[in-house]
Amino acid sequence: MKYALDAMASWREETTIKVNILASGSAGNCIALTTGEKTILIDAGVAKTKIEKRLLEVGIRSDEVAAIFITHAHGDHTKGLPLANKYRIPVYATQGEWKGISGVDEELRRECETTYGLYDLILLDEFEIRPFGVHHDAYEPIGYSITDIETRVSICLDTGKIDEEMLVSMDDSDIYIIESNHEPAMVEAGGYPDVVKARILSDNGHLSNEQTAGALQRLIRGCGERIYLTHLSSKNNMPTLAEMTVKQALKHNGFVAGKHYEIEVV
Incomplete structure (x- = not known):
């Protein structure tokens, strides 16, 4: 056991992409990934001033951000995009999602393009970014698989289900940043209107x-992967419940938190 723990500690030291989750949840989402001297943001869903402040708190200046990658155009993922105009940061989104995004200067707009139905690889300094399709009530929502050659991070936020293509896109990652939004029984018993409940629970809603837990059972191999559970509902979930559900599922595969993988609820 000591050898396994030491091996995992060594793996953590060798992880070359640093993750800082600046905001998570229905109030706003923003993730900073840093490798070497380069930082990119996945989503910018809180006010520009909050992003600036939270970046500084983790030792990153806003003018050091190389690009912003948007998963979809809902406000809790795009509210802070005025940051792009202020610091002249390129913003990437799919053609569909640009329909719902306004206020970004034309010269900063970049499109995640496809070839034969698959999203093209985006090369940005040390980063290689591959978008993949997800299922949400937006125009053309996506997740991202990101590598700097040595470390691979998969980010899957708002989606109502995870299909086989998504699993293939995320497979063999070192770090998983994934939505664990709700507990269905809490949604059903809650005070939301029926139409909102149906949306959350649908295949185009939230996980x-x-x-x-089921997706992570397919993805985690017990090699010291790091899991971040994100986008938890403040009304329809509890951090301990989300964490316990994943731990129990992975225990069925013979994997124990702290020994075979690390998990954090954000």
Whole structure:
């Protein structure tokens, strides 16, 4: 056991992409990934001033951000995009999602393009970014698989289900940043209107704890992967419940938190 723990500690030291989750949840989402001297943001869903402040708190200046990658055009993922105009930061989004994004200067707009139905690889300094399709009630929502050659990070936020193509896109990652939005029984018993409940629980809504746990059962190999559970509902979930559901699922595969993988609820 000591050898396994030492091996995992060594793996963590060798991880070359640093993750800072600046905001997570229905109030706003923003993730900073840094390798070497380069930082990119996945989403900018809180006010520009909050992003600036939270970047400084983790030792990153806003003018050091090389690009912003948007998963989809909902406000809790795009609210802070005025940051791009202020610091002249390129913004990447799919053609569909640009329909719902306004206020970004034309020369900063970049499109995630496809070839024969698959998203093209985006090369940005040390980063290689590959978008993949997800299932959400937006125009053309995506997740991202990102590598600097040595470390691979997969980011899957708002989606109502995880299909085989998404699993293939995320497979063999060192770090998983994934939505664990709700517990279905809490949604059903809650005070939301029926139409909102139906949206959350649909295949174009959000992942339940059980769905997230099931996906991670397919992805985690017990090699010291790091899991971040994100985008938890403040009304329809509890951090301990989300974490417990994943741990129990991975225990069925013989994997124990702290020994075979690390998990954090954000």
